[in-house]
Amino acid sequence: MDIALLGGTGDIGEGLALRWAYDTNHDVIVGSRDPEKAENKAEEYETELASRGTDVTVEGLGNEDAAARADVVVVAVPAYHLTDTIEAVADHLDDAILVSPAVGMKRDEDGFHYNRPGVGSVTELAAQAAPEGTQVVGAFHNLAAGRLANLDAEIDWDTIVVGDETDPKDTVCELADGIEGLRPLDGGPLSNAAEIEGLTPLLINVARHNDGMHDLGVTFQ
Amino acid sequence: MDIALLGGTGDIGEGLALRWAYDTNHDVIVGSRDPEKAENKAEEYETELASRGTDVTVEGLGNEDAAARADVVVVAVPAYHLTDTIEAVADHLDDAILVSPAVGMKRDEDGFHYNRPGVGSVTELAAQAAPEGTQVVGAFHNLAAGRLANLDAEIDWDTIVVGDETDPKDTVCELADGIEGLRPLDGGPLSNAAEIEGLTPLLINVARHNDGMHDLGVTFQ
Ligand SMILES: C[C@H](OP(=O)(O)OC[C@@H](O)[C@@H](O)[C@@H](O)Cn1c2nc(=O)[nH]c(=O)c-2cc2ccc(O)cc21)C(=O)N[C@@H](CCC(=O)N[C@@H](CCC(=O)O)C(=O)O)C(=O)O
Ligand SMILES: C[C@H](OP(=O)(O)OC[C@@H](O)[C@@H](O)[C@@H](O)Cn1c2nc(=O)[nH]c(=O)c-2cc2ccc(O)cc21)C(=O)N[C@@H](CCC(=O)N[C@@H](CCC(=O)O)C(=O)O)C(=O)O
Ligand SMILES: NC(=O)c1ccc[n+]([C@@H]2O[C@H](COP(=O)([O-])OP(=O)(O)OC[C@H]3O[C@@H](n4cnc5c(N)ncnc54)[C@H](OP(=O)(O)O)[C@@H]3O)[C@@H](O)[C@H]2O)c1
Ligand SMILES: NC(=O)c1ccc[n+]([C@@H]2O[C@H](COP(=O)([O-])OP(=O)(O)OC[C@H]3O[C@@H](n4cnc5c(N)ncnc54)[C@H](OP(=O)(O)O)[C@@H]3O)[C@@H](O)[C@H]2O)c1
Numbered sequence: 001m002d003i004a005l006l007g008g009t010g011d012i013g014e015g016l017a018l019r020w021a022y023d024t025n026h027d028v029i030v031g032s033r034d035p036e037k038a039e040n041k042a043e044e045y046e047t048e049l050a051s052r053g054t055d056v057t058v059e060g061l062g063n064e065d066a067a068a069r070a071d072v073v074v075v076a077v078p079a080y081h082l083t084d085t086i087e088a089v090a091d092h093l094d095d096a097i098l099v100s101p102a103v104g105m106k107r108d109e110d111g112f113h114y115n116r117p118g119v120g121s122v123t124e125l126a127a128q129a130a131p132e133g134t135q136v137v138g139a140f141h142n143l144a145a146g147r148l149a150n151l152d153a154e155i156d157w158d159t160i161v162v163g164d165e166t167d168p169k170d171t172v173c174e175l176a177d178g179i180e181g182l183r184p185l186d187g188g189p190l191s192n193a194a195e196i197e198g199l200t201p202l203l204i205n206v207a208r209h210n211d212g213m214h215d216l217g218v219t220f221q
Numbered sequence: 222m223d224i225a226l227l228g229g230t231g232d233i234g235e236g237l238a239l240r241w242a243y244d245t246n247h248d249v250i251v252g253s254r255d256p257e258k259a260e261n262k263a264e265e266y267e268t269e270l271a272s273r274g275t276d277v278t279v280e281g282l283g284n285e286d287a288a289a290r291a292d293v294v295v296v297a298v299p300a301y302h303l304t305d306t307i308e309a310v311a312d313h314l315d316d317a318i319l320v321s322p323a324v325g326m327k328r329d330e331d332g333f334h335y336n337r338p339g340v341g342s343v344t345e346l347a348a349q350a351a352p353e354g355t356q357v358v359g360a361f362h363n364l365a366a367g368r369l370a371n372l373d374a375e376i377d378w379d380t381i382v383v384g385d386e387t388d389p390k391d392t393v394c395e396l397a398d399g400i401e402g403l404r405p406l407d408g409g410p411l412s413n414a415a416e417i418e419g420l421t422p423l424l425i426n427v428a429r430h431n432d433g434m435h436d437l438g439v440t441f442q
Contacts, residue, residue, distance in 0.1 A: 209408060
């Protein structure tokens, strides 16, 4: 499968790009507003992978071209730039599945807090911004980018996948399952996304308040 | 330590009562609005424990008397009766630590959703209802009562503990740690409670949407 990571130059983009390239046979395309930045980052990821004996091509393209090439498009940009980013690639999505890992948070002196958008969740915001007929799936909200990007670090995490249709959800679950140590779980329809997004500030708060814990994920049992 | 469970006749009360009586040397007191109901339930718990070779006394009392006897008072009643229940025992709390495991949820056809009170969280609602000077701690929000109450079932769960003062939080962490398979984690101050409470509907949604998963908790790693 061809997976494009819009804003794949950033933290979670790097983590997902490296893990998919390292653990699976999917083709990873790094997208950026700036094609040159995308190329440079893609090369950086290739070097990192080659140093571990994985010789793969990671392509770097502008977000539009990356989206046009992909079966699955992960919008790996900050929540407040999600709508703009989706609108910018809207004409290039064809039948691609759009995946949102985005979480809105605010921070005060006590900790991080979920900043729930009026429409219900950031994932539903992505669905609203997507062109009619695009299949939107929420996933990867609760994975710590830093640990994901460190291929020496083992993970043992769940990721909850939400979506209103079964097929695209199954595809994203398969992509998640391809990453070693990651287990996809079905969270139901998009309208259940808020509770998933709200778990992210909790992960950060727990990391901040407990010695020796950082870059956390969860497992459900 | 003496632990009172107000509404300890209910689901989470039964789970915590059995686990503390089975796994620790703490004294468990079951509270109820109806002292006779409390006595009957306490006897039921004793019978269950005795059948496993644990001969302990579980006392059953009215909520007021239970609160008066305890070092730690867990308010194990539905969120919408929390304020009433705390006000009813207010004159009997002395220096007891008040613990809230309560979560407000609403349900629609898609799943369960967090019903966040205006004051920020149900745990902060408990703090507001408590008499001036009472130390309030949030804990046990994310434990499935059914699994807890089944002493044959092993658990491997975390519980996030929040509170504005260190000492009562440490005490509750020790109580949690006494339950086999339960790990307390520090969640910071009470104002971080909403994200913990919001995890509960997610646990229920995941259980509903994934075959073979029920009565879930989480671990952070
Ligand atoms: C290095 C790291 O900071 P950071 O690189 O900015 O990363 C902080 C977070 O952004 C990072 O942890 C994100 O992965 C958090 N995070 C998310 N962050 C987001 O912004 N959005 C998300 O959607 C998101 C999801 C997520 C899911 C799971 C999870 O575990 C974490 C998640 C850190 O440990 N920060 C410390 C400060 C450390 C620091 O700056 N140290 C200085 C030294 C200063 C000193 O001496 O104190 C240094 O390292 O040089 C802190 O915030 O308290
Ligand atoms: C038996 C169980 O239902 P129940 O006893 O009502 O329990 C449902 C929930 O209340 C129970 O799971 C709670 O523990 C959920 N729960 C909380 N529930 C709350 O109300 N408040 C909480 O704060 C809370 C916290 C919590 C934390 C972790 C967690 O994992 C669960 C948590 C169940 O599996 N229900 C099924 C229906 C099963 C059912 O009713 N079956 C019938 C047969 C009907 C048939 O044939 O379909 C039967 O068993 O007799 C369902 O809701 O889909
Ligand atoms: N960090 C984590 O641990 C983590 C974990 C799970 C989910 N997430 C979610 O994933 C998303 C990305 O997080 P991140 O930490 O990777 O963010 P980030 O590193 O800060 O940014 C990712 C990329 O977004 C692009 N971007 C920045 N500003 C933009 C703008 N105005 N318009 C369009 N694109 C812009 C940039 O790419 P270009 O400059 O190349 O265009 C940047 O590299 C967020 O929604 C976050 O909630 C993060
Ligand atoms: N169920 C779970 O898995 C679970 C897990 C974690 C946390 N919690 C939280 O723990 C609390 C209790 O949950 P539960 O499932 O144990 O509830 P429950 O079984 O429905 O009720 C617990 C007890 O509350 C008392 N009660 C009922 N109505 C009341 C009223 N009007 N005023 C005062 N007390 C009343 C009853 O005790 P008496 O009739 O004996 O007075 C009842 O046995 C909730 O806030 C819930 O969010 C539940």
